[in-house]
Amino acid sequence: MQNKKIKTMRWEWVVAAIFVVAAAALVALNHRPAAAQTTLPSEGIVCTTSTPGNPIFTLTTETGYIGTPDDNVVYMWGYSEIGKPFQHPSPVLCVNEGDNVTIILHNTLPVDVSIMFPGQDNVTADGEPVQPQYDAGGNLTSLTNVAPALANGGSVTYNFTASKPGTFLYQSGTDPAVQVRMGLFGMLVVRPAMGANFAYNRADSEFNPNAEFMVLFSEIDPMLNQEVERAMENNRPINFNMDNYHPRYWMLNGRGFPDTIAPNFASWLPSQPYGSLAVIEPYDAISNPLNALERFANAGASVVPMHPHAKNSLIIGRDGQPTEDINTDADMAWEKFSLPVGPGQTWDGVFHWQDVAGYDPNVNPIPVQIPSVQNAGFGSLYSGSPYLGDANGAIPVGTTSLTACGEYYLISHDHGLQRLTAWGTPMSGPITFMRVNPPPPNNCQ
Numbered sequence: 540m541q542n543k544k545i546k547t548m549r550w551e552w553v554v555a556a557i558f559v560v561a562a563a564a565l566v567a568l569n570h571r572p573a574a575a576q577t578t579l580p581s582e583g584i585v586c587t588t589s590t591p592g593n594p595i596f597t598l599t600t601e602t603g604y605i606g607t608p609d610d611n612v613v614y615m616w617g618y619s620e621i622g623k624p625f626q627h628p629s630p631v632l633c634v635n636e637g638d639n640v641t642i643i644l645h646n647t648l649p650v651d652v653s654i655m656f657p658g659q660d661n662v663t664a665d666g667e668p669v670q671p672q673y674d675a676g677g678n679l680t681s682l683t684n685v686a687p688a689l690a691n692g693g694s695v696t697y698n699f700t701a702s703k704p705g706t707f708l709y710q711s712g713t714d715p716a717v718q719v720r721m722g723l724f725g726m727l728v729v730r731p732a733m734g735a736n737f738a739y740n741r742a743d744s745e746f747n748p749n750a751e752f753m754v755l756f757s758e759i760d761p762m763l764n765q766e767v768e769r770a771m772e773n774n775r776p777i778n779f780n781m782d783n784y785h786p787r788y789w790m791l792n793g794r795g796f797p798d799t800i801a802p803n804f805a806s807w808l809p810s811q812p813y814g815s816l817a818v819i820e821p822y823d824a825i826s827n828p829l830n831a832l833e834r835f836a837n838a839g840a841s842v843v844p845m846h847p848h849a850k851n852s853l854i855i856g857r858d859g860q861p862t863e864d865i866n867t868d869a870d871m872a873w874e875k876f877s878l879p880v881g882p883g884q885t886w887d888g889v890f891h892w893q894d895v896a897g898y899d900p901n902v903n904p905i906p907v908q909i910p911s912v913q914n915a916g917f918g919s920l921y922s923g924s925p926y927l928g929d930a931n932g933a934i935p936v937g938t939t940s941l942t943a944c945g946e947y948y949l950i951s952h953d954h955g956l957q958r959l960t961a962w963g964t965p966m967s968g969p970i971t972f973m974r975v976n977p978p979p980p981n982n983c984q
């Protein structure tokens with residue numbers, strides 16, 4: 540009994556903590572400076588693109604640091620577009636089905652590196668079919684052709700035809716236990732011939748192109764990163780016993796909560812450009828009939844059962860394959876409450892949020908029990924009304940601010956709750972939110 544009570548109290552505290560942190564983060568979000576606004580979207584997937592038909596991406600390995608929610612900084616590696624600084628995770632490469640894709644990898648690190656393209660057929664390296672690499676003694680040294688260490692010349696050119704639409708990873712095939720964990724990974728999106736607003740060549744995979752989101756999982760053992768940094772500084776081999784590998788951080792788009800819900804390119808996260816707040820509007824058969832799309836991928840080593848609250852995901856693809864009958868092409872999509880994204884897997888889920896209760900402050904009033912001041916300690920984002928879009932009702936005594944425009948926030952998080960941490964700082968890690976804006980016209984920014 541005693542144990543049970545402790546557990547219950549913990550959960551109450553956990554929920555409170557989530558909202559305290561979310562409130563603080565959202566206030567920061569609402570006050571983001573105008574200077575931070577660019578033509579790139581502040582929320583949603585950020586594609587790096589090149590010439591349609593024959594896209595060429597020139598990637599250089601870079602080293603840098605990322606910030607974690609416990610105010611730590613962690614040394615990382617990454618692939619960056621040539622001439623651009625280190626970023627984590629590596630750029631989201633978006634191409635079209637049928638494109639002849641060229642990726643030139645320049646290596647600046649003192650170890651051989653490579654890129655693998657899981658799910659892509661007929662990949663070549665410097666014009667030859669890719670193949671595993673072995674040393675003179677017959678020992679496997681890389682799962683694919685490498686860009687040799689800088690001193691030896693340092694580049695390799697990969698090429699493939701993007702023959703299948705879907706969500707994919709690209710990542711180092713060389714010493715991946717170290718190099719992928721150091722950050723040599725990114726997402727690859729192949730858009731179908733049917734059009735950029737479809738996930739696959741199926742009419743039922745159409746989504747709202749303004750509501751496309753990346754959810755990329757990874758993990759960090761900072762002890763490994765520290766050893767790699769020291770080895771680099773002292774020009775010696777990396778000496779880390781992977782039996783001792785123990786992640787302390789689990790990341791979502793390269794950030795830990797609450798940074799996850801900060802905008803893309805947030806100024807205070809200079810090397811972690813990708814947010815994961817999913818901003819949508821309520822489903823409406825006429826004005827907003829299309830689903831939002833989430834592209835999930837897992838570059839970490841443990842299964843992430845992602846749980847979006849208040850919405851199921853309709854799983855329309857996995858590992859770059861539409862969920863359809865292999866013989867008849869019949870739709871085999873299924874609703875999922877929790878999405879167990881395995882290491883190396885990708886999942887495509889579509890969703891919407893439906894106002895099933897018919898919220899309307901005038902014709903469907905719901906009596907609201909205003910929380911007591913004592914319970915409103917973390918309620919500064921409460922509008923005093925349950926109605927989406929009615930942010931201007933009376934606010935509880937003791938609160939100082941309203942939601943920005945009457946929006947709802949609903950949590951999505953890794954249900955491996957032991958991972959909701961930043962090296963012991965609780966309620967961090969792979970947590971993000973869905974923001975449901977009221978239907979237009981609204982005052983949402």
Ligand SMILES: [Cu+2]
Binds near residue numbers: 846848952
């Ligand atoms: Cu949950």
